[in-house]
Amino acid sequence: MPSLDTLEENDGRNERNSVLGKSCEIVDGKCLPYEVNGLKLPKRLFAFRSKFYLNGRPFLILSGAFHYFRTLPEQWGDRILKMQAAGLNTVETYVPWNLHEPYDGMIHFGGRWNLVDFIKMVHKLKMKMIIRPGPYICSEWEFGGLPSWLLRQSTIKLRSHNKEFLSKVTRYFSRLLPLLAQYQYSTGNGPIIAFQLENEYGAYVGGIKPSEKTSYLLFLKSLFKTYGINELIFTSDSSGDIGKSRLPGTLMTINFQTQATKHLNELKTLQPDRPLFVAEWWTGWFDHWFEKHHIINLESFEHELLSIIANNASINFYMMVGGTNFGFWNGANNHSIESGYQPTITSYDYDAPITEDGRLSNKFFIIRRILEKLSQTPLPEPPSKSHVIKPRSYDLTPFLSLSKLVKVIGQLANYQTKSNYMLNMESLDVHSQSGQSFGFLHLQSHCPKSTKQLLLKGVVRDRMYIYVDRKLKKILTHREEPTNIIELSGANEQCKIELLLENMGRVNYGNVLNIQHKGFLEGEIFADGVKIKKWLHTVIDFSEEIIEKIANEESYVDHSLPNLYKTEFNLDDKIGDTFIDTSDFGKGIILVNDFLLGKYWNAGPQRTLYLPAPLLRNGKNTVVVFELEKNITKLKFSNKPMLGKVTLRA
The missing domain is CATH 2.60.120.260 (Galactose-binding domain-like)
Incomplete structure (x- = not known):
């Protein structure tokens, strides 16, 4: 009798059936798990023939990308309920290594971006979950999620079977994976039904031989098994790269935006008689500074979604929920000499169905209409709109000049270095x-x-x-x-x-x-x-230590640039979302109540920074602006985002 693993990996027969997760085998009026060749299918997500099974029943993955690190925890529940209202059954997220191991050897999963809290929230709201733990994630995130301290060691070769790199990955995964294993669906204690291995590795060259790439992926997969990961494992690549990171027994998935039938046929040719899964269907696109804001044609959007469903494919909407590259977490691209270096903006709205600030776009209602018809059952209503405070403005005054800031930071230990x-x-x-x-x-x-x-x-x-x-x-x-x-x-x-x-x-x-x-x-x-x-180096990274230090400094009026500007104001009415209008600013960063909101730049396209309600307080609020290029006088709040002039991507 074949094993379940053999059935999952090697079955070559084709089968068509309902894939909405509601079909089962009826015996004596009871809905029982399917049996295949005398074997009962497992509780976990199982890829067999042309579809997925969960709890032994056919299951269509209707997933949406929602990054817990791009939305404040107080807003997680709102966004997940909106995903449910769109007809989705699964939440997908990356896990950024550099967020959870910011310093070499200092690994944590708590604090504001508490990974376990997010997983428990998904589970509480009865959604399934897909985790993409890296170690590399891309995601338009600083360094693709890799910690910058890896660059201190010149012998490390990133994303490879390099001994030093694997040692750092192993240490991190030895903490991350056992934590995730506790919340696997098959344990009955959590929502996680699948894990992605690495990320779009087929596109990566990096001077690495194909055999070394395979060894690297096999090593990562062995870590998954060593640390208790028993759910389905898959790889994810874009069209043209699909198959370049292929591993025996590991499901391949595909990423694209348009020409759904063509790309799904490409996947089907490489991997016949396995379920089709679009691990990233790009619902929009990200923006670089100096560009226009990318949006997607709604007719094209609906057409491609219908094509994916017509091909009986599972789907992950990337992104379903827009977010924010808070602080310094934005990434960049550098594809060629011609395009040059292109840093990503602070907003990660992505023209997503659920916007950066939680509004429901036209895409949301297209998805809801199509998936409600597919499920043939009414979907829950989405939560009501978030409150937005009225536009207002406050005076900004110079607070600390650059030279004064350097002196203040110099009072902290280990922030200054002298060198020839x-x-x-x-x-x-x-x-x-x-x-x-x-x-x-x-x-x-x-x-x-x-x-x-x-x-x-x-x-x-x-x-x-x-x-x-x-x-x-x-x-x-x-x-x-x-x-x-x-x-x-x-x-x-x-x-x-x-x-x-x-x-x-x-x-x-x-x-x-x-x-x-x-x-x-x-x-x-x-x-x-x-x-x-005789150069004196001073680190100005706005760490918690620096933010705390400058918060206690007396104002030192100096109109030279760069300069820290400050305003304090009281909010006595109902707290709500707002948007800081940076149209009159030059270039810099903004802190709100000691939280580093993000970067702004008059290069555009975005002209506002989204300020979520949980960052504001009833009573006294403090905003500090580190402005590099202009003298500024007013802090203005707007009641709507200004993400710039638009350009159609598809």
């Missing part, structure tokens, strides 16, 4: 020897007062402001030539040189992951031909 060389962020001995991951790096030194010319050599990653005696002389970016000249008067007041470097987001996709160091790489500055040394 310019160090990149990752090589700094801060945060338990893990380097600097995000934010800004300030460097300062002096040149002779008689200096007439500064010669700069090095590679900027990603944006560098150059000041001499507190006056901005030049802004260099990722695209600039490695050699630049700044002319001076030869009668400088102090000839104090300051560099402010910004990490605008590490690349999250492609074959350049191993070279995502940030700073003025191999940087040198010469004053009239003499190399400048």
